[in-house]
Amino acid sequence: EDQVTQSPEALRLQEGESSSLNCSYTVSGLRGLFWYRQDPGKGPEFLFTLYSAGEEKEKERLKATLTKKESFLHITAPKPEDSATYLCADGAGTALIFGKGTTLSVSS
């Protein structure tokens, strides 16, 4: 069964304190590993898609990387506005299978 596991479940950082979120997946026929940001009461906002091991993508303070079994979302010098739940999903078919997310809280 395809699974996506995210860790940690919650992460509290001080402003400027860099860290990484982990997403591990067990999927056959990967059609992309996706990262989304979700704010409370809103739909997920697309961040990145990674298709092959070794691929990296960046957007502002976020960088996503991919290995054969894991993806990492690195957050460099986070700000309070980066506080949100970060979801990863695999696209093993036309649908997405989501992990439970990591809720990030950044305090000033």
Add this chain to the structure above:
Amino acid sequence: GAVVSQHPSWVICKSGTSVKIECRSLDFQATTMFWYRQFPKQSLMLMATSNEGSKATYEQGVEKDKFLINHASLTLSTLTVTSAHPEDSSFYICSANTGTGTYEQYFGPGTRLTVT
């Protein structure tokens, strides 16, 4: 680009009534749309995949007679919760794939349904 809207953003209805939620792709045509449900502090659970002009494909455990999905055009899909009960109260989110050769999905803002 790739904007998806939902209407209404929130709705309260009485037990036994039906509620329709609309999902629209505003600046692209969506051959495929998806409906998810999200309970508090939980992740998104796929309910069904909707293809324009054909019947929706429902995930295991989702009652197709209770959650009616219609994908009437390339920009509109609707989810109707029939004979709603309090346990149907949830956050319903739709998404759409742009169909440009990638598998990225763009999500609507969600609809909060409360059944009293």
